[in-house]
Amino acid sequence: MPLPFPLKRRGLLFVLSSPSGAGKSTIARLLLGSDDGIALSVSATTRPMRPGEEHGKDYFFVTDAEFDRMVEAGEFLEWAHVFGRRYGTLRSEVMRTIEGGQDVLLDIDWQGTQQLKQVDPDIVRVFILPPSMDELERRLRSRGTDSEDVIQSRMTRAAAEISHWAEYDYVLINNDVEKCRELVHNILKAERLKATRRIGLHDFVRGLIG
Numbered sequence: 001m002p003l004p005f006p007l008k009r010r011g012l013l014f015v016l017s018s019p020s021g022a023g024k025s026t027i028a029r030l031l032l033g034s035d036d037g038i039a040l041s042v043s044a045t046t047r048p049m050r051p052g053e054e055h056g057k058d059y060f061f062v063t064d065a066e067f068d069r070m071v072e073a074g075e076f077l078e079w080a081h082v083f084g085r086r087y088g089t090l091r092s093e094v095m096r097t098i099e100g101g102q103d104v105l106l107d108i109d110w111q112g113t114q115q116l117k118q119v120d121p122d123i124v125r126v127f128i129l130p131p132s133m134d135e136l137e138r139r140l141r142s143r144g145t146d147s148e149d150v151i152q153s154r155m156t157r158a159a160a161e162i163s164h165w166a167e168y169d170y171v172l173i174n175n176d177v178e179k180c181r182e183l184v185h186n187i188l189k190a191e192r193l194k195a196t197r198r199i200g201l202h203d204f205v206r207g208l209i210g
């Protein structure tokens, strides 16, 4: 019998969560630039577009009515209310990517992560912590994309979000963005090896040693 090589596996769902402003989108962007095997899940949201954002690249910006229709039609793998708006992961896009063997990076909150864990117990969950709450606020301001009200409401929610840290497989402190990207990349590479072992290695070793 020919050996099943290279070992084929379904893509992984790789989740990054953090309080708003801790740096997960920055790390996600750097990771996508340094790894060909992972694609970003572009969510739908009812929040307004920020300066510099693009429809279809950062989010699919939809109206409340359109979001209702998508929920009704079962188009989301998960969705949640976050900071008074709704955000959801598009089922068709994610499924097409993982069935094709590519991993998917999801920048979603703890509520969505809990829902995805029910759908796929093999998801990999990484939580990013800021070095301090003062630094978190400084980063939210330095981004220069949100009004004072939005910054205050995100800081008010930050402690509640951080309280979910222990539900994650890995927890990192984002002191240095490049070091944090490297750690996240190392986690991704190790988890790929684990997934290959889970799916194909028994048959492969049987083929090797008879």
Ligand SMILES: Nc1ncnc2c1ncn2[C@@H]1O[C@H](COP(=O)(O)OP(=O)(O)OP(=O)(O)O)[C@@H](O)[C@H]1O
Pocket: 018, 019, 020, 021, 022, 023, 024, 025, 026, 027, 139, 140, 142, 143, 174, 175, 176, 177
């Ligand atoms: N290690 C770091 N040191 C200093 N600044 C950082 C670091 N990591 C990220 N930043 C900056 O902090 C700001 C917030 O980062 P980012 O937008 O990636 O946060 P986020 O967690 O994705 O927020 P949100 O949940 O609101 O999307 C950005 O201006 C980013 O450049």
Ligand SMILES: Nc1nc2c(ncn2[C@@H]2O[C@H](COP(=O)(O)O)[C@@H](O)[C@H]2O)c(=O)[nH]1
Pocket: 017, 018, 019, 020, 043, 044, 047, 078, 079, 080, 082, 087, 088, 089, 107, 108, 109, 110, 111, 112, 113
């Ligand atoms: N449960 C989900 N959470 C999501 C999704 N897309 C983004 N998010 C989270 O929302 C907040 C705010 O994001 P922002 O872009 O408005 O700053 C952040 O924590 C994201 O991780 C999603 O599809 N589902």
